Amino acid sequence: MDLLTRAGRAARQARGGPASHAHDPARVVFLALFGLVAAGWALVAIDGGQFLTMESVVGIQQRSAALGIVAIGQTLAILAGSLDLSVAYLISLASLVAAEIMAGQDGNIGPAIAAVLVISALVGLFNGLVITRLQVHAFIATLGAALIIKGVVDHLYDGPAGKVPESFQLLGYSRVGPIPVSAMLWAGVAVVAWFLLSRTRLGHRIYAVGGDEEVARLSGIRTPRVIVITHVLCSVCAGIAGLLLAARLGAGAPTVGTDGGYDLESIAAVVLGGTALAGGRGGVAGTVGGVLLLAVLDTIFNQLEINSFVKDVVRGAVIVVAVAVYARRGTRRTA
Amino acid sequence: MRRALPILAVLVVLLAAIAIANPFILEPAGFLAFLKRAAPLVVLAAGQYFVVVSGEFDLSVGSLVTAEVVIAARLIDGDESATWPVLALLIVAGLLAGLVNGVLTTKLRVPSFIVTLGMLLVLSGAVFLWTGGAPRGALSEGFREFGRGGLGPVPWSVLILLVTGAAAIWLMRADFGRTLMATGDNERAAALSGVRVDRVKIFAFMLSGLSAAVAAILLGGFAGVSAQAGQGLEFSAITAVVLGGVVLGGGRGSVLAAMAGAVTLEALFTLLNLYGISGALEFTVQGVIIIAAVAAGAIRLPRKPTPRRGDAHAAS
Numbered sequence: 001m002d003l004l005t006r007a008g009r010a011a012r013q014a015r016g017g018p019a020s021h022a023h024d025p026a027r028v029v030f031l032a033l034f035g036l037v038a039a040g041w042a043l044v045a046i047d048g049g050q051f052l053t054m055e056s057v058v059g060i061q062q063r064s065a066a067l068g069i070v071a072i073g074q075t076l077a078i079l080a081g082s083l084d085l086s087v088a089y090l091i092s093l094a095s096l097v098a099a100e101i102m103a104g105q106d107g108n109i110g111p112a113i114a115a116v117l118v119i120s121a122l123v124g125l126f127n128g129l130v131i132t133r134l135q136v137h138a139f140i141a142t143l144g145a146a147l148i149i150k151g152v153v154d155h156l157y158d159g160p161a162g163k164v165p166e167s168f169q170l171l172g173y174s175r176v177g178p179i180p181v182s183a184m185l186w187a188g189v190a191v192v193a194w195f196l197l198s199r200t201r202l203g204h205r206i207y208a209v210g211g212d213e214e215v216a217r218l219s220g221i222r223t224p225r226v227i228v229i230t231h232v233l234c235s236v237c238a239g240i241a242g243l244l245l246a247a248r249l250g251a252g253a254p255t256v257g258t259d260g261g262y263d264l265e266s267i268a269a270v271v272l273g274g275t276a277l278a279g280g281r282g283g284v285a286g287t288v289g290g291v292l293l294l295a296v297l298d299t300i301f302n303q304l305e306i307n308s309f310v311k312d313v314v315r316g317a318v319i320v321v322a323v324a325v326y327a328r329r330g331t332r333r334t335a
Numbered sequence: 336m337r338r339a340l341p342i343l344a345v346l347v348v349l350l351a352a353i354a355i356a357n358p359f360i361l362e363p364a365g366f367l368a369f370l371k372r373a374a375p376l377v378v379l380a381a382g383q384y385f386v387v388v389s390g391e392f393d394l395s396v397g398s399l400v401t402a403e404v405v406i407a408a409r410l411i412d413g414d415e416s417a418t419w420p421v422l423a424l425l426i427v428a429g430l431l432a433g434l435v436n437g438v439l440t441t442k443l444r445v446p447s448f449i450v451t452l453g454m455l456l457v458l459s460g461a462v463f464l465w466t467g468g469a470p471r472g473a474l475s476e477g478f479r480e481f482g483r484g485g486l487g488p489v490p491w492s493v494l495i496l497l498v499t500g501a502a503a504i505w506l507m508r509a510d511f512g513r514t515l516m517a518t519g520d521n522e523r524a525a526a527l528s529g530v531r532v533d534r535v536k537i538f539a540f541m542l543s544g545l546s547a548a549v550a551a552i553l554l555g556g557f558a559g560v561s562a563q564a565g566q567g568l569e570f571s572a573i574t575a576v577v578l579g580g581v582v583l584g585g586g587r588g589s590v591l592a593a594m595a596g597a598v599t600l601e602a603l604f605t606l607l608n609l610y611g612i613s614g615a616l617e618f619t620v621q622g623v624i625i626i627a628a629v630a631a632g633a634i635r636l637p638r639k640p641t642p643r644r645g646d647a648h649a650a651s
Contacts, residue, residue, distance in 0.1 A: 134630035137583045139392075143570055144626035151619025264394075264452055277446045309468075312460025320453035324443035 028325070029273050029289030036293060040300040047304055056299055057178055064295035065182035066091075066241045066248075068288065070262050071269040072186075072193045073237025075287045078270050079197070080230040081210040081279030082131060082138040087238040087266060089149040090123055091257030094242025096153065099162025099252030106165045113243060120239030121232050123149070128228030146263070153254045160251040172248030182244055189237060194284045196233075206230055210279025238262075268319050269294055274326055293318075339592035342579050345628070346595055349602040356609045367493055373601035374492035375400075375550040375557070379568060380575040380597035381503045381590060382546025385539040387576050390519040390585025391440060391447035393540065395454035396547040396572055399432050400565030402462045403551035405470045408560040412472040422478070425548045432458070433544025437537030447540075455569070463562070470560050482556020492553045499549065503590045506542075515539060519585025575600045578628055 037052075044051040070087050077084045094116045101112035123145060130141040174181050197203035208216040209226045217223045238257075245256050257263075267277075273290030275282025294315065301311045350360065359365035379396055386393040403425050410424070411417045436454055440447040481491045506512055514535050517525040526532045547565075554564055573583075579596025581588025603624060607617045 130626055130630070134626070136626055136629045137577070139583055140574065140577050140629050141626060143574065144622040144629075147618045147622030147625070151616050151622065154615030154618065264455075268449070268452060271446075271449050277448055307464060309460045309464035312456045313464065316453035316456030316460065319456070320439060320443075320445055320450055323445045323449050324439070327444035 026274055026283060026286035026289060029286050029293065029322075032322070033289055033293050033296065036296050036300075040296060040303075043300065044303050049303055051300075051303065054178060056303065058175060058180060060292070060295045060299050061183035062180050063298060064291045065180065065186045066244050066260065067262060067265060067269060067294070068186040068291040069189050069237050069241040069244065071266040071273075071287050071291050072189050072284060073234035074266040075270050075273075075275055075282065075284055076193060076197075076206065076230045076237075077138075077234040078267070078275055078277060079210045079279055079282060080206045080227050081213060082227055082230065083142065083267060083277075084127065084231065084234045084238075085139065085142040085263050086123065086127060086146040086149060087234070087241075088257035088261065088263040089146045089153065090120055090235060090238045091242040091245060091260070091262055092252075092254050093123075093149050093153055093257075094120055094239040095246040095249070095256050096157060096161060096252030096254065098243050098246040099164050099249075102162065102164050102168060104163035104165050106167050109165065109168050116239045116243055117236060120235040120242075124232035124235030125228065127235065128224075128231035131231070132224035132227050157252075157254040160249070160253045162246075162252045164246050164250050164252075169247050169250055171244060182248075185240070185244065189240065190284055190288055193233075197283060202226070202229065207280055210281075212280070265294075268315075272319055272322050276326075339579070339589055339595055342592050342595045342599060346599045346602060349599060349606055353602060353606050353609060356606075364488065367488065367490060369601070369605065370493045370496065370598075371490040371557070372605075373598050374490075374496045375554045376568070376571055376575060376601055377496055377594050377597040378499050378546050378553065379550045379572040380579070380593050381499055382543040382550075383569075383572040383576050384503070384579075384581060384588070384590045384593035385506075385515065385542045386447070387573065387581055387583060387593075388519045388585055388588055388590075389515050389536050389539045390522065391536065391539070392451060392573065392583075393433075393436065393543045394448065394451040394569045395432065395436060395458060396543060396550075397565040397567060397569035398455045398458040398462075399429065399544065399547040400551040400554060400568055401562065402458045402565075403428060403548055404555040404560055404564040405462050405466055405562065407478065407551070407555055408470055408472040408474050409466060410472070411475050411478060413475060415475045415477055418475045418477040422552065425552060426545065429544040429546075429548025429551075430541050431544070432547070433541035434537065436544070437540030440540065441533035441536050466562075470562050472560075474555055474560060478552070479556040479559075482553045482558070484556075492557065495549065495553065499546070500591070500594055503594070507590050511535070511538065516586060519587075521586070571600065572597070574625055578625065 041051040070091070074084060074087065097119055098112045098116050101115055102108045127138075127142050127145050130136050130145070131138050134141075136144075171181055171185070176184075197206065205216070205221050205226045208219070208221055209223045213223050216226075241262070242257070245260075246252050249256065269290040270282070270287050271277055271290075272293060273282065273286030273288070275286055297315065297318065298311065301308070301314075354361050357365075360369055379400075383393055383396065406428070407421055407425055410421050432454065436447070436451055439445055439450045439453075481495070483490075485491055486494060507515070514525065514530045517528070517530055518532050518535050522532055550568070551565070558564065575597035576588075576593045577583060577596070578599055579588065579592035579594070581593050581596075603621065604617070607620055612620055
């Protein structure tokens, strides 16, 4: 009986496209986001400031672009029932590779981007193969990969290195009207991921594998291949985020990924967006909302000049409460 | 005991390799010094074991250790008479943090990964908020005695380690252990056969919190006060448990093997130091070995027939 309902749910999600699985929690996230913006506007107004200035809107977008790109990759891995703890160190590695190859020369931008994408794809391939071929739990496999990258990066570098040419730094800072180029990049990645998940066969397979791997396998899906592909895509997203951060810093840095806490933070953003940690339910739209929610929260705290440690406390509480709300809604629906 | 055999074999090989480079470890004093260094991680691994075997994670232990060390230093502030009240407070705080983790996980049905991640953020934020960014105060000599001193030649931390191990093994043989294992193996089946699943899990989280408090007391004495006291310990503890052959997802593995996994991890660190694999590359070797060890375990052992697959056979 349990099996039948599970299989039914997986199949319904695989068929239904985004309408059936992405919208419900995502709508909650965006409602919460709207409420938070309103509350922030009121609080800052009482404080005698202006919340939605051009500056703060641009700030929110710039703040969230890098985390947003990582979180989209993480969404793919989590939807397939996996997760990736190696993204933070991979981001550092990517920023260093990019800055070292560019070495301040405009002509090297192309090769540098290609090298970063290839290296991150290889890391993702490694993660995916260790999980599927060697049957190592994703938590341990990607933690091991994180340690391996950390060792290599820390061994070779003890500070910022390389140089990013001016033209590539434009990616980090320039903007068209109120929209920074980095936010456009994020939006581009999000649209590609959304299209992949809702309009392609691979996307439906990702939902099926995350919903119930055994059922997916019995219905003819090559589950290892799906898991490997999601890990490659997740790592490529981390590589793109590394490029973006290198553009913003003007150099590569061995701590840029871990300082941002991109590993746990990206998982938190995905879950905040209503994607189930166990996989099979959720989507990209929710993740975008989750990342924006965290960024708006940051901005409110900055504008009210509240101690930054309070931010961590509130952030932790918000994440737990949000997931508790989703869990409650989920049980009511099945009951 | 039988389940602990593979990891004990690995441990013996590692200790032999250490002994070749540094025979001091074969002497009682050398071995006790090694165990003393390993004690905090082993205690943490024992606590983490209860949570992992019930099918959950506890990511908050690292920040809980940091929080406890920083709180102890601030409250004691070098005052010898405050030692015992603060020790009691730390134990209560550890249990309380575990209680909150457990209640949020079971009653609100939030995945423990997220609950304990939230706890991690809240604890580290709160501690730094309270201390203003840098730990202040100092531990008393009486407090540090647990991590540094000893009863004759035997360090206190080794005694505490033995007591913890004995208590953990006793717990797993008692009714609690059986229900915990059943809960981790198949929560629904356990609940249907009358196990109070929520209560068992909450107790497992409280044990993990308690172990973090004990580890903080040992670590504070051994290494002193710092804002990085517990950094990364949650991952080390989970790694140790998994090295011991305990399955993430629950229902498989022994507590003795989990603690042996922690000793093995510490032996690995010692060995890498001895053979001059310097600083950073140590992490790389560690990463490779962890993946290799877990992969070897996954391939050698017959795969656990999941209840779900059993259902599938019944249905077809």
